[in-house]
Amino acid sequence: MVTAMTSYIGRLNTAIQRKRNSVVVGIDPRFADLPQELQTKYQAASPAQTGIAAAFEEFSKRIIDVVAPLVPAVKPQSAFFEECGPAGCVALGRVIRYARDAGLIVICDAKRGDIGSTAEAYARGYLAGSDPDAAPWGADALTINAYLGRDTLQPFIDVAVQRGGGLYVLVRTSNPGAGTFQNRVSDGLPLYRHVAAVVEELAVQTRGADPFGAVGAVVGATYPQEITELRQAMPHTHFLVPGYGSQGGTAQDVAKAFVPGGLGAVVNSSRGIIFAHKRAPYSELFGAAKWESAVAAATQDMINDLAKHVGM
Amino acid sequence: MVTAMTSYIGRLNTAIQRKRNSVVVGIDPRFADLPQELQTKYQAASPAQTGIAAAFEEFSKRIIDVVAPLVPAVKPQSAFFEECGPAGCVALGRVIRYARDAGLIVICDAKRGDIGSTAEAYARGYLAGSDPDAAPWGADALTINAYLGRDTLQPFIDVAVQRGGGLYVLVRTSNPGAGTFQNRVSDGLPLYRHVAAVVEELAVQTRGADPFGAVGAVVGATYPQEITELRQAMPHTHFLVPGYGSQGGTAQDVAKAFVPGGLGAVVNSSRGIIFAHKRAPYSELFGAAKWESAVAAATQDMINDLAKHVGM
Numbered sequence: 001m002v003t004a005m006t007s008y009i010g011r012l013n014t015a016i017q018r019k020r021n022s023v024v025v026g027i028d029p030r031f032a033d034l035p036q037e038l039q040t041k042y043q044a045a046s047p048a049q050t051g052i053a054a055a056f057e058e059f060s061k062r063i064i065d066v067v068a069p070l071v072p073a074v075k076p077q078s079a080f081f082e083e084c085g086p087a088g089c090v091a092l093g094r095v096i097r098y099a100r101d102a103g104l105i106v107i108c109d110a111k112r113g114d115i116g117s118t119a120e121a122y123a124r125g126y127l128a129g130s131d132p133d134a135a136p137w138g139a140d141a142l143t144i145n146a147y148l149g150r151d152t153l154q155p156f157i158d159v160a161v162q163r164g165g166g167l168y169v170l171v172r173t174s175n176p177g178a179g180t181f182q183n184r185v186s187d188g189l190p191l192y193r194h195v196a197a198v199v200e201e202l203a204v205q206t207r208g209a210d211p212f213g214a215v216g217a218v219v220g221a222t223y224p225q226e227i228t229e230l231r232q233a234m235p236h237t238h239f240l241v242p243g244y245g246s247q248g249g250t251a252q253d254v255a256k257a258f259v260p261g262g263l264g265a266v267v268n269s270s271r272g273i274i275f276a277h278k279r280a281p282y283s284e285l286f287g288a289a290k291w292e293s294a295v296a297a298a299t300q301d302m303i304n305d306l307a308k309h310v311g312m
Numbered sequence: 313m314v315t316a317m318t319s320y321i322g323r324l325n326t327a328i329q330r331k332r333n334s335v336v337v338g339i340d341p342r343f344a345d346l347p348q349e350l351q352t353k354y355q356a357a358s359p360a361q362t363g364i365a366a367a368f369e370e371f372s373k374r375i376i377d378v379v380a381p382l383v384p385a386v387k388p389q390s391a392f393f394e395e396c397g398p399a400g401c402v403a404l405g406r407v408i409r410y411a412r413d414a415g416l417i418v419i420c421d422a423k424r425g426d427i428g429s430t431a432e433a434y435a436r437g438y439l440a441g442s443d444p445d446a447a448p449w450g451a452d453a454l455t456i457n458a459y460l461g462r463d464t465l466q467p468f469i470d471v472a473v474q475r476g477g478g479l480y481v482l483v484r485t486s487n488p489g490a491g492t493f494q495n496r497v498s499d500g501l502p503l504y505r506h507v508a509a510v511v512e513e514l515a516v517q518t519r520g521a522d523p524f525g526a527v528g529a530v531v532g533a534t535y536p537q538e539i540t541e542l543r544q545a546m547p548h549t550h551f552l553v554p555g556y557g558s559q560g561g562t563a564q565d566v567a568k569a570f571v572p573g574g575l576g577a578v579v580n581s582s583r584g585i586i587f588a589h590k591r592a593p594y595s596e597l598f599g600a601a602k603w604e605s606a607v608a609a610a611t612q613d614m615i616n617d618l619a620k621h622v623g624m
Binding site: 028030049077079080082083084085086087088089090092093111112113114115116117118119121122124125126135136137145146147148149150151152170173174175176177178179180181182184185186187191194195198 | 340342361389391392394395396397398399400401402404405423424425426427428429430431433434436437438447448449457458459460461462463464482485486487488489490491492493494496497498499503506507510
């Protein structure tokens with residue numbers, strides 16, 4: 001099937017407006033946290049990695065079944081699949097494809113970055129853009145790391161623009177030690193602001209008729225005053241905001257990432273949703289056996305929580 | 313088989329002293345540059361990615377057969393395998409295992425980086441250390457990116473120390489635009505020097521009885537004056553030096569990465585060796601059919617070139 005090329009921001013905003021929220025469900029599977037039924041089903045596999053990969057695939061697909069009617073996008077974390085070795089990569093490929101077939105936007109969180117033709121290989125492999133068949137991994141968008149320099153972003157941008165894919169450059173990450181290098185001040189601004197300036201320039205260059213460019217930014221929810229600062233400094237840049245929920249970011253914090261009208265950002269929650277069966281109030285309400293109901297309730301609660309602070 | 317844990321630097325230095333050189337052959341396969349016999353053999357496969365992955369696996373294994381008696385280490389570039397999708401990941405896993413079975417040290421060039429338990433997942437998946445069976449990807453060492461902050465390096469270090477694995481943190485990359493962020497000056501020093509200071513501290517913490525720590529640095533050959541500066545600033549840090557040959561770095565340039573006695577660094581060449589059949593003088597001397605002889609000759613020439621400037 002040939003799909004007409006549409007921009008990443010165009011597809012994403014359509015999905016956001018259809019679902020009436022900007023929630024991204026992060027698919028970060030960990031075997032020890034899976035519902036007991038899945039651990040039991042796959043724990044005897046040999047080699048263990050094959051069983052874990054199969055468990056991740058089933059778990060992820062069932063999460064997708066639950067959240068596809070509710071949210072615009074999912075964000076599989078490549079690391080947990082890669083931890084299972086090649087079998088995990090096979091599972092990741094299937095999960096991405098399954099999510100796209102379910103009508104979800106897929107942001108592959110792999111934080112890739114390299115030079116020249118190597119960066120191009122990553123871009124061509126991951127960024128399918130509007131046609132899932134355009135790249136073997138089939139993702140709509142990819143997270144990338146800019147430490148190597150501006151020239152190393154260009155191959156990613158070229159592929160993204162050509163295929164209607166999106167990029168999220170790490171600007172301000174959500175971890176406690178994010179400041180080690182990101183806060184180093186040169187020419188009066190911390191490093192993350194210099195990265196932000198380059199990203200905003202690239203967003204302007206790649207936005208075409210869209211309000212935001214194909215090049216976006218990762219801006220952690222755990223540094224709320226910096227979200228406000230970055231939203232002002234980057235008016236044409238779409239934000240992917242991790243750190244809501246388990247990591248401590250609140251709806252009030254992440255609301256600062258949006259522009260008036262409720263677009264401009266997507267907010268990710270991983271553990272808080274996919275392992276909702278392990279925490280209150282969902283553990284009490286549903287129990288481990290009804291873990292999918294816990295996922296649905298936690299997703300709906302996050303949607304409602306965001307809606308209080310982000311006008312659509 | 314249970315293997316006694318040995319440190320990465322211990323194994324690497326043994327290999328360097330046995331082979332009497334510090335050359336790393338970079339395995340960066342690109343289908344269009346493969347010898348004609350391999351392109352012909354695999355080009356009809358369907359889907360194409362499966363054929364390309366199989367071609368990369370055969371090509372890489374035959375490269376390994378040629379270089380295993382000559383050099384201490386190889387560095388597969390994950391991006392080119394990932395470009396083929398999951399089939400490429402399966403091939404990469406097999407190539408790493410084949411190289412270790414051939415007695416080579418394997419540095420997986422994947423430039424990973426993430427926060428907390430996500431970084432730990434990458435570390436556990438890739439860093440096998442002294443026992444190839446300890447991780448599904450089976451690598452001795454892994455390249456990583458520090459932009460996310462010092463706390464994000466710790467999970468990699470914990471796994472590396474526990475298993476006898478090595479890490480190379482991107483400090484100064486070899487691309488023309490490396491300076492965009494790496495050269496930003498704060499507190500009187502460019503960013504790459506601040507990254508270098510953290511890496512040196514971690515190298516000291518992880519060196520045990522070795523001359524260099526489990527945490528090393530990527531320092532590009534294309535900025536020779538900075539190699540000298542970094543060697544002085546990082547006396548306990550092992551260097552992985554890309555950029556020799558095709559990218560313009562000379563043996564005289566990279567010699568500055570070594571300490572007296574000829575240890576302290578490994579120097580990578582990828583295209584210059586693996587695609588030697590496509591360039592003078594090897595294309596004339598051997599022709600495409602004898603591409604493995606071209607690889608052997610180019611490897612031996614690089615060894616001889618380095619030996620003129622690096623005393624062992």
